[in-house]
Amino acid sequence: MKIDDLEQMDSEDLRGLTSNERRKFLKMGLAVTGLYLGGTVLSLTSVKNAGAAGVVPEDGQYPYSPHYSMVIRERLCIDCERCKNACVKTNHVPAYGFRTTILEKRRSLGGGKHETIFMPVLCNHCNRPPCVRVCPTTATYKDEKTGIVVMNPPRCIGCKTCMTACPYNARYFKEETRAVDKCDFCFNSRLSKGESTTACVEACPADVRVFGDLADNKSRVYQLVHAPETMVWVLRPETGAVPNVFYINS
Amino acid sequence: MNNNFLTNILPAEGGLEAAGTGKYNVVMAILGMLTLVGVGAGVHSLWVGHEHTFGVSRGVPWGMLIAAYVFFVVTSTGLCIVSSVGHVFGIKNFNPIAKRAVFLSIATIVAGFLVIAFEIENSWRMPVGNVIGANPTSNIWWMGTLYGAYLFFMLIEFVMLQKNLHKTATAFGLAGLLTGVAAHSNLGAVFGLLNGREFWHGPYMPIYFITSAAMSGCVAIIFFTYIAYKFNGWKMNDDMKKAMESVAKMGALMMAIIIFFTCWKMITGVTGQPPGKYEAMQTLLTGTYSMNFWGGEVVLGMIFPLLLILAVRGRNMHVLFIASLAGMIGIFFMRYDLVIVGQLVPAYHGMGLVDYPELLTYVPSLHENLVVVGGIAFCALLFVMGEKLFRGHLTENH
Numbered sequence: 117m118k119i120d121d122l123e124q125m126d127s128e129d130l131r132g133l134t135s136n137e138r139r140k141f142l143k144m145g146l147a148v149t150g151l152y153l154g155g156t157v158l159s160l161t162s163v164k165n166a167g168a169a170g171v172v173p174e175d176g177q178y179p180y181s182p183h184y185s186m187v188i189r190e191r192l193c194i195d196c197e198r199c200k201n202a203c204v205k206t207n208h209v210p211a212y213g214f215r216t217t218i219l220e221k222r223r224s225l226g227g228g229k230h231e232t233i234f235m236p237v238l239c240n241h242c243n244r245p246p247c248v249r250v251c252p253t254t255a256t257y258k259d260e261k262t263g264i265v266v267m268n269p270p271r272c273i274g275c276k277t278c279m280t281a282c283p284y285n286a287r288y289f290k291e292e293t294r295a296v297d298k299c300d301f302c303f304n305s306r307l308s309k310g311e312s313t314t315a316c317v318e319a320c321p322a323d324v325r326v327f328g329d330l331a332d333n334k335s336r337v338y339q340l341v342h343a344p345e346t347m348v349w350v351l352r353p354e355t356g357a358v359p360n361v362f363y364i365n366s
Numbered sequence: 367m368n369n370n371f372l373t374n375i376l377p378a379e380g381g382l383e384a385a386g387t388g389k390y391n392v393v394m395a396i397l398g399m400l401t402l403v404g405v406g407a408g409v410h411s412l413w414v415g416h417e418h419t420f421g422v423s424r425g426v427p428w429g430m431l432i433a434a435y436v437f438f439v440v441t442s443t444g445l446c447i448v449s450s451v452g453h454v455f456g457i458k459n460f461n462p463i464a465k466r467a468v469f470l471s472i473a474t475i476v477a478g479f480l481v482i483a484f485e486i487e488n489s490w491r492m493p494v495g496n497v498i499g500a501n502p503t504s505n506i507w508w509m510g511t512l513y514g515a516y517l518f519f520m521l522i523e524f525v526m527l528q529k530n531l532h533k534t535a536t537a538f539g540l541a542g543l544l545t546g547v548a549a550h551s552n553l554g555a556v557f558g559l560l561n562g563r564e565f566w567h568g569p570y571m572p573i574y575f576i577t578s579a580a581m582s583g584c585v586a587i588i589f590f591t592y593i594a595y596k597f598n599g600w601k602m603n604d605d606m607k608k609a610m611e612s613v614a615k616m617g618a619l620m621m622a623i624i625i626f627f628t629c630w631k632m633i634t635g636v637t638g639q640p641p642g643k644y645e646a647m648q649t650l651l652t653g654t655y656s657m658n659f660w661g662g663e664v665v666l667g668m669i670f671p672l673l674l675i676l677a678v679r680g681r682n683m684h685v686l687f688i689a690s691l692a693g694m695i696g697i698f699f700m701r702y703d704l705v706i707v708g709q710l711v712p713a714y715h716g717m718g719l720v721d722y723p724e725l726l727t728y729v730p731s732l733h734e735n736l737v738v739v740g741g742i743a744f745c746a747l748l749f750v751m752g753e754k755l756f757r758g759h760l761t762e763n764h
Contacts, residue, residue: 212417213424220720237714246562252507253495271495274487276427277506283562285713288424291415294488351714355561 171350171362172341173330179243180263182329184301185360186238186314187340192322193218193234202319206305213288215239215299216316236324238316239286239299240351240359241265247278247287255295263360264303269295283355301327330360340364377528381757385598390754393597397747404740407733408484416487419733423726426709430730431485433702434738436553438478438745439513440575440701443550444583445471446520448613450543453527454536462609466594466759467587468524468539469752471546474586475517477745484737505555512549516542528756550575557708564642565708570631577623578700584617585671585693592687594753602683614680614689621672621693628668645711649725655707658699667696 126132195218203209203216216238223231245265248258255271256278258264272295279287279296290297301307302314317327328335340362341348347365384390411419422429449467452460483489492510501507519542526535551572557563558571588610595602602610634640635647650659671689678685710725730738752759 219714219717219722221718222720223718232720235717235719246560249501249503250506250556250560252501252504252510253491253499254501255495255499271491271499272487273489273491273495275506276422276487277504277556279424279427280709281560281562283713285425289417289427289487291417352562357561 172348178331181331183331184262185330185337187326187337187362188236189324190363193324195234198319199316202315206315240284240361243358246281250277250281264301266300269293272296283352377757381760382600384754397743400743401740404737407736411733421729421731425726426728428705430734431481433705435478435482437698437701438474440579441582441586442471442475443546444579446546447580448583448587450539454539459612461761462606463587465527465761470590472520473745473748477741480744481741505552509549509552512545516545516549550579563708565646574627581620581624582697584613585690588686589690589694611680614675614686618672618675621668625668641716642711646707649707655703658703662696662699666692667700
């Protein structure tokens with residue numbers, strides 16, 4: 117393009133803009149700002165509900181009564197396995213299966229040293245249990261009163277979808293009943309017979325496992341998970357299952 | 367009454383005469399024996415308990431029988447899709463293969479039900495449990511219920527086709543197609559909706575299942591049609607050749623789509639090393655399942671058949687058969703890997719646990735292999751029988 121041709125072209129500076137076009141531009145700017153502002157206001161209003169997003173439920177927000185749950189004071193566990201043995205005896209768990217077990221974590225302390233932490237695991241009696249959602253025959257369901265995830269063995273067809281759905285490997289197929297078996301917080305073996313706690317809790321010599329009603333603010337489980345300066349976590353929170361077994365570091 | 371019904375739908379004349387009774391009887395006897403062996407292995411397992419005869423475990427509860435079931439129902443849904451192209455949507459090129467496709471979609475789903483009956487520990491509890499315990503949030507429940515309805519619709523469609531009631535057949539064909547697609551995407555959702563299984567979780571599974579069903583249907587109809595004609599010494603007419611060409615081209619398109627899907631599944635499984643998904647993907651790409659993946663899925667199931675179909679432009683029947691044979695084997699590997707690899711990463715992965723496996727293992731047992739062989743033999747038996755009874759599933763011009 118030659119310099120003479122450039123001179124022939126229309127000027128692109130602001131003088132060429134009609135006031136109509138200026139107005140349109142301003143309106144668009146206002147609309148965009150308004151949209152963002154509105155969005156921000158909306159997002160602020162929802163903060164109130166988002167407060168409960170942590171693993172510990174907000175006070176008073178327990179769907180069940182009694183809302184049974186367990187707190188595991190992980191650092192106290194010495195892997196004596198008395199909880200496992202008590203569970204096996206109480207609930208007739210066969211040798212090839214388990215309802216609860218103890219896993220071993222290893223953490224580096226630097227300088228070639230390590231510490232070992234024992235992590236008891238069991239059914240988390242989730243508020244949104246994936247196993248219950250997938251069961252085609254409602255052979256496993258959440259007890260409406262207590263929130264315990266229970267089995268109805270004669271209804272189980274043995275498709276094992278609950279076993280693939282459970283994020284905690286808490287289920288196994290029990291040959292004797294031809295049904296999937298799992299921890300029921302000793303509902304059938306103890307709680308329904310008037311006992312107030314599970315076999316594993318009773319057997320633990322180190323007071324690792326604490327069982328109780330989370331909806332009762334005088335219970336130990338309530339006080340432990342709501343205690344100040346306490347780290348409370350659950351296993352695999354990313355699955356959205358909302359578990360009721362809480363782990364604390366004190 | 368029963369006899370009257372049969373004489374109504376069995377063609378008495380016309381069509382193609384099946385191969386001599388000697389050859390037919392020998393093949394039927396072999397397939398019947400294999401079916402019985404499979405059923406025997408299944409019944410034995412039910413009797414003594416799966417834990418003693420199957421390779422499945424607490425960590426890997428779903429084994430090869432689930433993979434075989436998925437294989438059969440994917441093929442069935444695919445055959446239904448392929449048959450509907452001609453019968454429901456009126457694309458005339460696809461008409462000659464439609465009757466056989468409808469029949470085989472029934473044969474494959476029945477074989478699938480046979481296999482799953484032995485996989486489920488207490489299948490006899492299903493009929494009552496599914497009704498009194500119906501769980502509308504369960505994809506397994508929807509899948510089972512919809513596949514039941516699907517089988518019913520496909521049976522009616524087939525009978526209507528035999529009676530030349532084409533309007534009714536089309537209506538039931540459409541009903542079968544819709545329930546089949548709904549059932550099949552629910553089967554995908556059985557895997558895809560498990561938040562705790564990173565390799566499966568997400569919208570990919572239902573979408574992938576439907577697309578690979580369409581691919582499997584094309585591959586299967588070529589495979590079975592070729593064998594039917596070879597076995598009985600029939601000669602394909604031009605319409606049939608044209609139909610095979612059209613099906614092959616549709617199959618090639620589906621393979622291309624599956625290749626595209628698989629590429630992105632791989633890339634999302636590796637990029638950023640997403641926990642759980644990455645370990646499973648690595649098992650496929652470089653680990654113990656890499657032979658299955660690269661050799662079985664990619665080469666036999668995708669690249670090889672696609673190249674063969676493109677090379678002959680769908681026109682050489684022998685080459686199409688080789689492509690479909692490779693495709694059938696490759697598709698079985700796809701189902702197997704999908705089911706097994708999705709379970710290999712244990713629940714508490716990535717937590718720094720001692721004495722805890724990074725990956726679980728599964729090896730199919732003799733009993734599981736026998737049940738799968740029995741299912742395949744039963745499907746083949748129905749196929750060979752169907753060719754004879756329905757005289758080559760020919761479609762009259764109308």
